[in-house]
Amino acid sequence: MSLQQNDKAKDLPQLDIRLCAPRGFCAGVVRAIDAVEKALNLYGAPVYVRHEIVHNRYVVDSLKAKGAIFVEDLKDVPDGPAPVIFSAHGVPKSVIETADQRHMLAIDATCPLVTKVHREAMTHHKKGRLIFLIGHKGHPEVIGTMGQLPDGAIVLIESVEDAQAITPPEGIELAYATQTTLSVDDTAEIIAVLTRRFPQLHQPPREDICYATTNRQEAVRIVAPQVEAMIVVGSPNSSNSQRLRETAERYGCPKAYLIERAADLDWNQLSGLKSLGLSAGASAPDVLVDEIIAAFAARYNVKVETVTTAQEDMFFPLPRELRSPTPI
Numbered sequence: 001m002s003l004q005q006n007d008k009a010k011d012l013p014q015l016d017i018r019l020c021a022p023r024g025f026c027a028g029v030v031r032a033i034d035a036v037e038k039a040l041n042l043y044g045a046p047v048y049v050r051h052e053i054v055h056n057r058y059v060v061d062s063l064k065a066k067g068a069i070f071v072e073d074l075k076d077v078p079d080g081p082a083p084v085i086f087s088a089h090g091v092p093k094s095v096i097e098t099a100d101q102r103h104m105l106a107i108d109a110t111c112p113l114v115t116k117v118h119r120e121a122m123t124h125h126k127k128g129r130l131i132f133l134i135g136h137k138g139h140p141e142v143i144g145t146m147g148q149l150p151d152g153a154i155v156l157i158e159s160v161e162d163a164q165a166i167t168p169p170e171g172i173e174l175a176y177a178t179q180t181t182l183s184v185d186d187t188a189e190i191i192a193v194l195t196r197r198f199p200q201l202h203q204p205p206r207e208d209i210c211y212a213t214t215n216r217q218e219a220v221r222i223v224a225p226q227v228e229a230m231i232v233v234g235s236p237n238s239s240n241s242q243r244l245r246e247t248a249e250r251y252g253c254p255k256a257y258l259i260e261r262a263a264d265l266d267w268n269q270l271s272g273l274k275s276l277g278l279s280a281g282a283s284a285p286d287v288l289v290d291e292i293i294a295a296f297a298a299r300y301n302v303k304v305e306t307v308t309t310a311q312e313d314m315f316f317p318l319p320r321e322l323r324s325p326t327p328i
């Protein structure tokens, strides 16, 4: 550091940054992004991706620059040899059927932990049970899970009020499943209502909220009461990122913001801080966290301390179609 830089650092106010760990990319997101990159390497551009491969604009823009084309509907994919990849959130069965009918080279990057929920739902359905799916209406993962079964087989429960109001037909067995990226606390409240009202309700053999969602919320829960403000790096359509921001508020952080890039930081809201918590949703790359730290370092004399609440070593292999690729 030069003498001038040293003097500048002395003039800046001190800021303690508590960096949550785990944060950022989960195993399902790494696998989905790797799937698009591997498909681009194997087949060349373009590679079509149905829906944002993961909910992060930076990731999507980076893949677009490499030759990925994102579409919302298979009808926007022209006939031809280019592969089409289904996003980490999963797809309804009807999408897979359409791809088959059109003889598309389809690569399914659905996170294995979402597929696990699909399988549970199908098992309950085979046993004649009505399924309550706890989740957010319109989220692609919920659309995908509900689309595994015929209409009416799954009832969406979005809130405690829904859990209190639902009146299933008499004499039918009941089960529940959840979206993988929900608030651990909100979901526990909804499950408590359902199990009180329906004591015979069948539960998932293992928690549906995934390890990455749970671990990131736990780190934010520990850091939130220790800091004056919390920044969660993530896109507004990222469910698990939104839940991290809410967790920070719930556990006592007075200012909690979800932002995509350093350019979104509102320095009027962030002036005069002495402590800051920092996390990132499961679809946000660490390069964006570094960008935020650099932006604070230009205005504060920052000290970064990592607060680790869990170790993660989860790994998912690439989709089967990319492990033994189909020649075109």
Ligand code: SF4
Binding pocket: 026, 027, 028, 029, 088, 111, 112, 113, 114, 180, 181, 210, 211, 212, 213, 240, 282
């Ligand atoms: S957040 Fe969880 S369910 Fe979603 S992609 Fe990551 S590991 Fe899979």
